[in-house]
Amino acid sequence: MSGADNAIEVRDLFVGNGDLTAVQGVSFTIPAGGRMGLVGESGSGKSMTALGIMGLLPAGWHVRGSVRHDGVDLVGQSDRQMSKRRGRTISMVFQDPLSALDPVRRVGRQVTSILRRHLDLSAAEAERQALDLFAQINLPEPARILRAYPHELSGGQRQRIMIAMALACYPQLIIADEPTTALDVTVQKQVLRILDAAVRERGSALLMITHNLPIIAAICDSVAVMYAGRIVEAGPVAQVFRTPRHRYTQGLLRSQPTMDNISFDAGARLPAIPGMVPPLTDLPPGCPFHPRCAAASALCRTRMPPFEGAPHGAACWHPADGAGEAP
Amino acid sequence: MALYIFRRLAFFLGALVASSVAIFLLIRAAGGNVAAIVLGRDASPDAIDALATEYGLDRPLAVQYLDWIGGMLSGDLGRSFRTNESVTDLVTSRLEVSIPLALMGLTLGLLIAIPAGIFAARNAGRPSGAFVGLLSQVGIAVPVFWAGILLSLLFGVHLGWLPTGGWTPWSVDPVQALRSLVLPVLSLGTILGAVMTRYVRSAVLDVMNQDYVRTARASGMTASQALLQVGLRNAALPIVTVIGLQMAELIGGTVIIEMVFSLPGLARMILANVAAREVIVVQSTVMLIIVFVIFVNFLIDMAYALLDPRTRRGR
16 A cells, blocks of 8 residues: 555646647646655746645636555546545645635634535634634634634735644645745745644645745755656755756755855846746747757757656756766 | 725715716706797797796806706705696606615526526537526627517517507506516516626636636646635626616616607606707706716616725725
């Protein structure tokens, strides 16, 4: 029963809408209690992967492949079957907590309704548990916040409510899609720390979607890098970040500001990856990264490289090897 | 919340004053010498002066206006020039037709529009949704009077199930009174329903794409539950607003329906009195309708505050 040991096993996931394919054969496994980061630029297919797993794709989008979770394949489950899992065994924290919370219901109701639906609690018991949850995520005056509407809370408080909703039923897997991007820099760290601690305490697995590499380095143990709908590099965080094998990962790492490359000279810039992410409707032949890659050869322009190597693998015809290539 | 109510109330009163002045001046501007018109071409100047004095038409406009408003506030809507009947009595006898007609028409319209609009939104992009959209378009394109004539031909003339027109007062035969209202309400309600279906559809479509509906699904609601339990309450805000805007349309619709089905309602009474140059009757009754429409919109503002906590902050 190897399946039961893993929080999720995604195999050959495709997410598309008509001729458009946003996710092209993504595979990864997160063991129970494991934490994987999914990085990539906007439009690389990170969020579509998450929504495909959750069965929450917008109208017109469909999903193909397999998503093993809790002994079943989530792909092909009906909305009713999935509704019994969402929020209970698998839950999600969205990017913008203001638009993700119902503006006309008190946040207390939004939290207790999950507890009541999945755990069949009485109203009073659900409210008691919600207050416990609020205390765990360091919300001040939990009793007041229980009666508040989303617009009456700060951005950080709202995102903590979202986290409380995702954690409420002790899920096996929490998917957090850019959970701190919409927040002020000053509260990002605080919210992240709370998410980290609460997930750890529950022993839940975490899929952290972000374009922020330091976040991955701080709280994940493995990472997968997505480019144009595919995973181009994956492995343990320390190995991928220290010895990136794909030129795209190298570029991403180099374009992050660190104390070493911050310069106060006028006109100084962080090194950027030349070119742009190709639109999904107009992917180049071969490796989709080749137009932006310094190491591209004739082979790269014609054939898609397979993903090779474990535990640290890359999809590249000319992977960089050895620490010498690291930034 | 108190501040919000106070502001809406102030706006409500301001709108009433402004519209009463407008009605008063418009009717004076259109009427010419009211007493002369009422008495006709052959009336002697003395008779005209006598009538003008009797009804206070020779006083300055401001005095006439204040006198009229003062009367309205104390429940005296004035008297008819010709019959000397009190306008209050004229109006109350008509309300037993107009109020049930408008309310039942509105209710039927909503009973059609809310389910049809939700259905059309949920099936957007599919043939079934497009079919409802098409029906709604047809309903919008069909004039109310034509719908009324068709219905009356079918159910009244061909099938003979219902009266094609006329009115039996509630006090004489309530069943017959209700039967007289069936076809008028059907015509008014289906047309209103068709118009409202479009608004409901777009409100629901908009809400279905909101992040919070996705969150509701992510926390364990099926798509239908998320729509009904979370989406609809949010969609209610624009829908309620449109109901307020449709009130004036609704009353316009009753004018035509009362003509088609020869119902002795308020709207037909106003038309008859416009023709007869009954300045006071027209002015007071139109004002009553304005009060009603503005009051409904005030109630809708209050409903808004109940439905949307963000409104209560007073803005």
